[in-house]
Amino acid sequence: MSSPMDGFMQWMETKFVPVASKVGNQRHLAAVRDAFISILPITMVGSIATLLNVFVVDLPTMWLGEENVVTTSLAQVVNVDGLVSHGSMAIFALCFAFAFGYRLSRAYDVDGLAGGVIALASVVATMNFAPEFAxxxxNVTPDAMGALSSAGLAVAEVDGAVTLQVTGANLISTALTGATGLFSALIFGIISTMVYVKLTLKDVTIKLPEGVPPAVSKAFAAIIPGVVAVYVCAILAQLCVALTGQYPNDLIVEFIQKPLLGISQSAPAIVLTSFLIQLLWFFGIHGSQVMAPVLEGLYTPALLENMQVWNATHDIAQLPYLWTKASFECFSMFSGAGITLGLIIAIMIFSKRRECRVVAEMSAPMGVFNINEPVIFGMPIVLNPLYLIPWLLVPVVATVVAMAFTFTGLIPPVFIQVPWIMPVGIGAFLATGGNVLAGLVALLNLLISFVIWTPFVKLANRMDAPEKQ
Incomplete structure (x- = not known):
């Protein structure tokens, strides 16, 4: 007679796993995932600039006061970090548009370089080049407003301060090109790339004679699809302006981006994301890759928004999002999915099974740096009912613990992307701008994982007789 666990495993293998595999291999979703991976250097260099400023400006100012010797002596480093930020986070959406167009075009076996260029041009074509600034x-009092108005300046009083209203010319706000513009880059990247792809596949192209260099032939082949794609996006943008008085990015942020990011910040959404990653991994499917559209599409923009706000305000209280993609990495996925470093420690202390101890000893050095495939497939954890409960439970509990500390304000939200190989505690410390308690929370989660994994390690001792040493 089959047990309920056998029935569950069979249902998951026949119903859930095939659907998850299709989702993970869907071309548009895979292109989103691969595009974010492609521009990881841009994310990291911007994060490094932010992290350096934390230790060069923010912490010295907190400890030594304004105009301290550390910040003053390293002023040129701060200036360089500002330039790096302009070349990374300030143009993040544009980099993503190109990478996404390239990846999606390649998925359809058409010229990826042309697809990336067309997507980038199309996204820029939807932007407002005359933004208004205030x-x-x-040191200007409201009494001077009359004189300023007489001089032809557009001034207004806002909360007792005099503001100057300026309309830019041939300018693009970083709100469009940075993290805030990611959803627009994604939407118009899809539209423009699919127009280019479909026209190319239907041979609506300029064909040159044989013998023409391939680079020239590809460039001419992309002209008609590229022109149509850019015009389609520009027409859609102008329709938005004509009908609503707003550019597409404003509408997308208001009616799509903010609601989705708001939902992603709810405790059930965060816990469910963590749970699904684990569930997919249990069946041998790369959970982080299948869930990449959620992790990259919702939680990465939250991280980038936090970083952008921090760079502008240096005020933790103004960070808009409490949970970001790096929050998972720092608090519930360090040492890899399932926090298997806790399992490794439990095996080294309590396991009497020689094969388990060998796998743990070989995996420990890699586990410290967040590589745990040897444990997942070597124990194995995949499709092993013995480890199903702790495998699903550990990251969920760790996520709830970190959320409790973050949502109550005991530790700041994560706002810096750090290299994923950072060991436990160090990554959380750096990602929160040098918060010691955040590092301790990560270590607490390691202890919790050890406690949860230990009974199942002992249970494994009783299930199989240990070999004689």
Missing amino acids: YVLP
Whole structure:
């Protein structure tokens, strides 16, 4: 007679796993995942600049006061970090648009370089090149507003401060090109790339004679699809302006981006994401890759928004999002999915099974740096009912613990992307701008994982007789 666990495993293998595999291999979702991976250097260099400023400006100012010797002596480093930020986070959406167009075009076996260029041009074609800015005029009292107005300046009083209203010309706000513009880059990247792909596959192209260099032939072949793609996006943008008075990015942020990011910040959404990653891994499917559209599409923009706000304000209280993609990495996925470093420690202390101890000893050095495939497939954990409960439970509990500390304000939200190989505690410390308690929370989660894994390691001792040493 089959047990309920056998029935569950069979249902998952026949119903859930095939669907998850299709989702993971869907071309558009895979292109989103691969595009974010492609521009990881841009994310990391921007994060490094932010992290350096934390230790060069923010912490010295907190400890030594304004105009301290550390910040003053390293002023040129701060200036360089500002330039790096302009070349990374300020143009993140544009980099993503190109990478996404390239990846999606390649998925359809058409010229990826042309697809990336067309997607980038199409996204820029939807942007407002005459944004309005409001600058607060320091040391100007409301009494001077009359004179300023007489001089032809557009001034207004806002909360007792005099602001100057300026309309830019041939300018693009970093709100469009940075993290805030990611959803627009994704939507118009899909539209433009699919127009280019479909026209190319239907041979609506300029064909040159044989013997023409391939680079020239590909460039001419992309002209008609590229022109149509850019015009389609530009027409859609102008329709938005004509019908609503707003550019597409404003509408997308208001009605799509903010609601989705708001939902992603709810405790059930965060816990469910962590749970699904584990469930997929149990069946041998790379959970992080299948869930990449959620992790990269929702939680990465949250991380980038936090970083952008921090760079502008240096105020933890103003960070808009409490949970980001790096929050998973720092608190519930360090040492890899399932926090298997806790399992490795439990095996080394309590296991009497020689084969388990060998796998643990070989996997420990890699586990410290968040590589745990040897444990997942070597124990194995995949499709092993013995480890199903702790495998699913550990990351969920760790996520809830970290959420409790973050949502109550005991530790700041994660706002810096750190290299994924950072050992437990160090990654959380750096990702929160040098918060010691955040590092201790990660270590607490390691202890919790050890406690949860230990009974199942002892249970494994009783299931199989240990070999004689």
